[in-house]
Amino acid sequence: MLTAPPRALPAGVEYARAMSRFPTTSWSMVVAARGHPAVGGRDALTSLCQAYWYPIYEYIRHRGYPAQDAQDLTQEFFARLIEKNFAGQADRTRGRFRSFLLGAIKHFLAAESRHARAQKRGGGTGGFPLELGTTANHYSLPDRDTSRPDKNFERQWASTVLDCALANLRTIKHFEQLKPFLTGGDSESSYALLSAELGMSEAALKVAIHRLRRRFAQSLREEIARTVASPAQVEEEIRYLLAVIRG
Amino acid sequence: MGICPKCGFAIPGDEFPDGLCPDCLLNLGLAELIGQTVPETSPGSYVGHYRINARLGEGGMGEVWRAIDTKLGREVAIKILPDSFAAYPDRLARFTREARTLAALNHPNIATIYDVGEVEGRAFLVMELLEGKTLREYIGGKPVEIEKAIMLATQIAEALEEAHAKGIIHRDIKPANIFVTARGRIKVLDFGVATQTEQTNPDGSTGPTLEALTKPGLVMGTIEYMSPEQARGQPLDARTDLFSFGVVLYEMATGLPAFRGSTTALVFDALLNHDPAPVSDLNPELPSGLQEIIEKTLKKDRGDRYQTASELLRDLRALGYDPSRGLSPAMSSQTSIRILCVEDHPVFREGLCRIIGSQQDMMLVAQATNATEAVKQFRLYRPDVTLMDLRLPGADGTDAIIAIRGEFPEARIVVLTTAEGDAEIQRALRAGAWAYVLKNTARNELLAVIRSVHAGKRHVPAEVATRVAEHLGDDELTTRELDVLRCIRDGSKTKEIAARLNISETTVNSHIKNLLRKLEANDRTHAVTIAVRRGILHV
Numbered sequence: 001m002l003t004a005p006p007r008a009l010p011a012g013v014e015y016a017r018a019m020s021r022f023p024t025t026s027w028s029m030v031v032a033a034r035g036h037p038a039v040g041g042r043d044a045l046t047s048l049c050q051a052y053w054y055p056i057y058e059y060i061r062h063r064g065y066p067a068q069d070a071q072d073l074t075q076e077f078f079a080r081l082i083e084k085n086f087a088g089q090a091d092r093t094r095g096r097f098r099s100f101l102l103g104a105i106k107h108f109l110a111a112e113s114r115h116a117r118a119q120k121r122g123g124g125t126g127g128f129p130l131e132l133g134t135t136a137n138h139y140s141l142p143d144r145d146t147s148r149p150d151k152n153f154e155r156q157w158a159s160t161v162l163d164c165a166l167a168n169l170r171t172i173k174h175f176e177q178l179k180p181f182l183t184g185g186d187s188e189s190s191y192a193l194l195s196a197e198l199g200m201s202e203a204a205l206k207v208a209i210h211r212l213r214r215r216f217a218q219s220l221r222e223e224i225a226r227t228v229a230s231p232a233q234v235e236e237e238i239r240y241l242l243a244v245i246r247g
Numbered sequence: 248m249g250i251c252p253k254c255g256f257a258i259p260g261d262e263f264p265d266g267l268c269p270d271c272l273l274n275l276g277l278a279e280l281i282g283q284t285v286p287e288t289s290p291g292s293y294v295g296h297y298r299i300n301a302r303l304g305e306g307g308m309g310e311v312w313r314a315i316d317t318k319l320g321r322e323v324a325i326k327i328l329p330d331s332f333a334a335y336p337d338r339l340a341r342f343t344r345e346a347r348t349l350a351a352l353n354h355p356n357i358a359t360i361y362d363v364g365e366v367e368g369r370a371f372l373v374m375e376l377l378e379g380k381t382l383r384e385y386i387g388g389k390p391v392e393i394e395k396a397i398m399l400a401t402q403i404a405e406a407l408e409e410a411h412a413k414g415i416i417h418r419d420i421k422p423a424n425i426f427v428t429a430r431g432r433i434k435v436l437d438f439g440v441a442t443q444t445e446q447t448n449p450d451g452s453t454g455p456t457l458e459a460l461t462k463p464g465l466v467m468g469t470i471e472y473m474s475p476e477q478a479r480g481q482p483l484d485a486r487t488d489l490f491s492f493g494v495v496l497y498e499m500a501t502g503l504p505a506f507r508g509s510t511t512a513l514v515f516d517a518l519l520n521h522d523p524a525p526v527s528d529l530n531p532e533l534p535s536g537l538q539e540i541i542e543k544t545l546k547k548d549r550g551d552r553y554q555t556a557s558e559l560l561r562d563l564r565a566l567g568y569d570p571s572r573g574l575s576p577a578m579s580s581q582t583s584i585r586i587l588c589v590e591d592h593p594v595f596r597e598g599l600c601r602i603i604g605s606q607q608d609m610m611l612v613a614q615a616t617n618a619t620e621a622v623k624q625f626r627l628y629r630p631d632v633t634l635m636d637l638r639l640p641g642a643d644g645t646d647a648i649i650a651i652r653g654e655f656p657e658a659r660i661v662v663l664t665t666a667e668g669d670a671e672i673q674r675a676l677r678a679g680a681w682a683y684v685l686k687n688t689a690r691n692e693l694l695a696v697i698r699s700v701h702a703g704k705r706h707v708p709a710e711v712a713t714r715v716a717e718h719l720g721d722d723e724l725t726t727r728e729l730d731v732l733r734c735i736r737d738g739s740k741t742k743e744i745a746a747r748l749n750i751s752e753t754t755v756n757s758h759i760k761n762l763l764r765k766l767e768a769n770d771r772t773h774a775v776t777i778a779v780r781r782g783i784l785h786v
Contacts (some may be wrong), residue, residue: 159264162264162267166267179265180267182271182275183251183253217275238276238277239277245273246270
């Protein structure tokens with residue numbers, strides 16, 4: 001049971017997305033949390049729950065559960081991860097954490113009944129100070145394929161990984177102005193406009209954009225590398241995510 | 248929902264972060280993984296589709312790496328230009344333009360450029376990978392063996408001839424820019440790239456940048472090989488390369504730089520105002536012919552130097568080195584006349600070959616049966632004398648003469664034909680044929696003509712000359728055209744010519760156009776060369 005009721009947080013996709021980010025240190029955090037009740041482990045666990053709630057929540061919603069039930073189930077799921085050491089059984093040497101989570105939540109939902117959830121609610125572990133944002137708006141996002149919760153889960157995964165990779169770059173100077181050039185907008189006129197705005201030469205701007213792209217690429221690969229079994233799987237994971245977002 | 252301008256992916260409304268295209272974002276990571284960006288270059292990284300293997304070195308124009316062209320599976324050298332080029336778009340554009348021009352050069356003694364491009368703001372150049380050493384390393388402070396020096400110098404001159412014929416001036420001929428492969432072949436590097444070290448002065452002339460003048464080390468190495476006009480910041484032409492060539496040849500012959508000084512100023516002074524120490528003092532074994540060549544290339548006044556690389560080549564070849572034979576075993580005072588025979592009639596051609604083969608001082612180096620092959624063989628073998636039948640299948644012999652002399656103005660071609668039509672003869676002579684011989688000419692007379700032409704004399708039978716002379720007036724230069732031509736010889740530009748002759752610039756241009764046509768010259772320099780050779784003009 002949660003030690004504190006979820007408080008209503010400002011609605012907004014951006015905030016919710018920030019809160020729902022998959023922690024790219026999820027594997028290491030989970031391992032750290034397992035068998036390590038010290039402060040560090042607890043913090044890792046908390047961070048894990050804070051980060052993973054949204055994709056899990058979305059999956060549960062797509063499975064047909066109402067919002068409140070989905071919220072409760074989400075919290076219970078993470079509680080079970082700790083209580084039953086589900087995550088501790090995750091073998092880092094096999095598979096991907098993404099796959100593990102999806103498998104785990106399916107197993108969890110299969111084993112739970114509505115009545116069992118109602119009974120267990122409030123018992124068990126001390127729960128987590130899990131702060132869940134308002135979710136209704138997210139669920140009502142357009143173009144959501146409700147018939148394929150697995151696919152949606154993985155799309156959300158891809159979105160979160162990209163968001164994490166971008167988050168690591170937000171401290172870069174002029175990031176917001178340079179951001180559009182990450183994926184396009186490379187016209188001479190756009191260079192000219194932005195370089196004038198930032199007070200730098202176009203050549204210097206191009207170099208800055210190049211460096212930003214490289215840093216993003218590096219950040220992205222690092223994010224993914226933390227959730228796969230080996231560095232050799234990074235390229236494969238990127239290709240998989242490409243296939244996911246392309247539908 | 249938006250559409251990515253780069254890949255066309257339909258970006259879902261709020262699903263992906265910041266509204267950026269997830270496809271492109273993921274592909275950035277993928278590209279980095281398989282090395283499609285230009286990192287701070289390191290082995291294993293990629294520049295486009297070139298995989299970097301090892302660093303070869305670093306020069307003023309950036310780092311040079313050994314790489315693999317993953318598309319063609321061949322090793323290449325890739326030069327990655329410094330960021331400073333990206334900072335000056337005009338320099339990068341000029342570099343790219345010149346690189347494309349260089350890519351049009353196809354000569355065994357010029358390093359081949361395969362590709363040029365820009366990735367993520369950094370420019371790169373892909374060239375053939377060379378195994379060997381620079382001429383600087385090859386010389387190593389000691390005189391090069393005479394025969395080897397001539398062999399190498401001939402190849403350098405051939406490279407210059409090729410480039411100059413295409414309107415390209417190197418501007419930075421020096422031992423560090425000349426490569427000697429393991430097989431002894433010369434490769435001239437950085438053609439045209441040297442212009443990046445120049446700036447355009449307010450008067451439109453070009454000269455070394457202040458950086459080039461003041462940077463220690465770099466300045467000394469560059470200045471030593473500059474031509475006087477280059478050092479003065481004057482407009483340059485192909486003769487500047489010939490001077491620099493002379494400095495290189497001097498160093499090959501003596502092991503010492505031609506112009507020395509402990510400071511930049513002293514080197515400049517020597518370069519501009521003093522002749523170098525006579526090569527004979529430093530290397531008494533040097534043949535007199537080679538000494539004369541070196542001295543002529545190092546004339547301060549470019550009007551006194553060889554005017555073209557072809558002229559220089561002629562004298563180098565006359566020293567006795569035969570590239571088709573490799574290094575000659577010894578320097579001989581007798582020179583074999585290397586002959587290209589262009590004749591489509593097999594019996595007559597065989598007869599000519601036998602006549603040539605019977606002569607001690609002649610050597611048949613190549614044959615051709617049509618105009619196209621004739622041009623190709625000339626390029627390959629650079630004969631001393633060409634025997635050219637006028638009536639060939641397809642394009643005729645005169646067309647071949649025009650084509651050959653267009654590339655090699657110094658080509659000496661003897662026309663052989665049974666035809667006696669004035670128009671045909673006139674056309675061939677106007678095309679620049681040195682001699683005209685009928686096929687029923689006696690064998691000894693033919694051989695005498697060949698030797699005469701090789702010695703630099705033209706030969707037109709009296710009766711032929713008379714007939715041709717009746718028509719030559721049609722294309723004679725007028726007095727005013729001669730005046731203009733003399734001004735061009737003196738180095739004057741159109742504006743200066745107009746002022747000097749008190750005529751309008753438009754009129755000057757009109758005269759220039761006419762004299763170019765009459766002389767069948769490609770440009771002003773060519774016109775002066777032709778005019779001097781024909782005795783119309785004197786230097």
